[in-house]
Amino acid sequence: MLELLKNDTKRITHIPYETRHRIRQSAYFRMIHGSDLVCRQSTRMDRRCFAILCHLLRTIAGLTSTKVVDVEEMVAMFLHILAHDVKNRVIQREFMRSSETISRHFNMVLLAVIRLHEELLKKPQPVPNECTDQRWRWFENCLGALDGTYIKVNVPASDRARYRTRKGEVATNVLGVCDTKGDFVYVLAGLRRISCGLTHPP
Template identity: 55%
Template sequence: MLLSLAMVLAIKRRSARLRRSISYAYHALSRYNIRSININEMAFHSDRQCVDNCRMDRRSLSKLCYLLTTRGKLKGNRNISINELVIYFLHIIAHNVKNRVLKRQTARSGETISRHFHLVLNSILRLHNILLKKPEPIPENYTDDRWKWFKVQGCLGALDGTYINVNVPANDKPRYRTRKGEIATNVLGVCTPNMQFTYVLPGWEGSAADGRVLRNAISRRNDLKIPQGN
């Protein structure tokens, strides 16, 4: 009698473990399918979808992934590929997507998304020598009318400030409020005629004037250096 009861209990426990294993495998497979479908729809279905979601076509995306792997030291793992890391990163910065939104789309936790975002960001920063081009003087025979006023000897490009909306604590909002009433950070950028950035200074509050940001860019430790043109 006792032996029969023990056998029944053992069979029930084994059946319960088997059901849990099957359930876990089913949910894991479901998450994998969700991620695969999501990645294909975001980037690999067509160039148009890739541009809409990542702001670049599939060819440019492949080049960026290659650079991040070979020069940026970005590594994937068995749970996420390089392509998936980069696509999620580009989607976040292109559309200001929040973690709580993306975690539903990707079946991942917010902590995982945040950690992966910073992995790609660190790899991007390692490519600054490649992505930030050295300026070259604008030639006198340059045909673009937008730069006709810059055809002076030694002109290397143009600089301007722009506002980028940010989320800050309530007690910091007055400092980040722009003259248009938006909560933003004032970013100084310097670019060449073909829109290649040669200098970027982020971090200033939206209430700061452009002149103040420029003075800080020139006087800070890693200051804005103006190369001599030809």
């Protein structure tokens, strides 16, 4: 029996590197360059945004391709992990890469994104002392005004009890902070209770 198993393993054919590389490139190309719909499903951004992010990471953050993985594939792996909250082994299967390669390149992109914080995150300006807008004169030196609200959500039936409000709706708490122009500068979603006067649990 053991001899039979040994002989059986010899029949397993090894896929040449060139073939694996071609399959990998084809799968990656379909995921990112196939259509905006597929790209959005995989990375949560369309092809144009994906290309802009890769350009920023290359030119400003200094992210460069390695011998085995180019910048676009690194960013695609990084965004796919964040978008779908998947484990390393899932990415191994989808991108046909080793766990070490995925982990190393994920960290490279993460550090590059952190270096981009000056470009991506703008510091809000506080409300000036001499503000003439009647709505904002009480917010002197504040970064903005905050408020919370419920937003209806569609969740699996097993999770509905956690999201049920006092009025019986399925919703989640969202805290938003706006600047003087009405632009959101901060959003926090998913809290059970937020600091907008809600004192009773949902």
